[in-house]
Ligand SMILES: NC(=O)N[C@H]1NC(=O)NC1=O
Ligand SMILES: [Zn+2]
């Protein structure tokens with residue numbers, strides 16, 4: 438009789454601490470042994486010789502749009518895309534789905550749908566909007582990972598921007614329950630004003646769009662957020678910082694004792710304004726892509742350990758909403774990228790800039806797990822959940838639309854050559870994805 442459900446043999450096991458050759462034994466969805474040569478047998482055994490065995494990664498920032506806007510993505514296609522990219526846990530944003538996740542009732546709907554449809558582990562952000570002050574405690578008690586607010590308009594009618602009063606009151610409530618507020622930090626005053634001026638003058642190029650959302654607008658909003666964090670004691674998390682200049686402001690506050698963390702996204706590390714000019718709406722997002730010098734500086738921040746985590750901010754939309762090429766103020770702002778985060782980190786990070794593989798685990802495993810309190814996720818060790826991605830980091834491929842599992846097969850990464858083929862993805866001990874196909878549940 439087999440001792441274990443599954444043994445992965447002879448892989449290069451990547452943790453946040455080391456890369457070592459060895460075996461991993463799995464039973465009842467948990468990692469029960471890690472060693473250089475495990476005796477005993479598995480019902481299933483995988484030979485990972487020559488391959489790297491990562492803990493399944495955690496994407497802290499996706500929009501799957503279900504319920505209510507499932508035609509933009511959906512939990513099944515979204516979660517399959519993650520699994521195909523080596524990600525085994527995600528945090529779904531409260532907006533772009535309708536109704537948004539701003540009370541228990543709507544959270545329950547999302548939980549139920551995800552239990553039915555997700556092929557990886559779902560987690561949920563709750564929203565902070567002017568209308569749901571007083572409901573944050575109930576969301577917290579029902580298991581949201583944290584809260585999300587926008588300091589600038591969200592682009593979605595049923596998810597209003599948090600004005601200063603909402604931030605102040607909401608952050609007091611969130612501090613009281615000990616949770617964390619994630620914030621889209623851009624100055625609404627600045628962005629609105631600059632966009633209005635540009636549009637009035639008929640200036641609607643990619644560069645004009647980028648100039649209407651400058652880095653200073655992020656810095657101004659982050660500084661204001663820090664003031665509220667200091668006043669309320671609320672833990673905060675800045676999502677999608679597009680520049681090292683933003684990261685620097687956050688690290689200054691950290692040094693003063695503010696409990697603040699920062700995420701950047703793969704697209705700010707792999708794409709520039711030139712991509713926006715060449716690829717049109719496919720590469721449109723907010724904050725916008727920056728120039729190459731900013732990308733290089735942001736990599737410096739990542740390599741220095743100044744960025745806490747890296748996410749996709751997968752915010753998909755139908756292709757027809759992403760085809761803008763003349764007026765960049767039109768069309769959906771949001772990048773389809775959930776499947777490619779590990780590829781970007783391997784290609785642009787590990788191979789081009791010597792980002793250690795262990796750091797990839799820190800950024801998309803141990804840090805998110807620690808900051809958001811996911812027990813037993815994000816690393817490989819005895820007692821951890823058996824979420825695993827087996828990857829050939831040396832295999833390169835050119836990404837094609839057909840490779841994508843998104844409902845709408847587009848991405849600004851299409852056409853780029855990446856390192857890192859995900860061979861097998863395991864979720865809670867079960868193989869869900871193998872050699873390009875999904876196994877039935
Ligand atoms: N609503 C929404 O998904 N917005 C996201 N898209 C984007 O590019 N930035 C965002 O915050
Ligand atoms: Zn955002």
Ligand SMILES: [Zn+2]
Nearest residue numbers: 498530750752
């Ligand atoms: Zn987002």
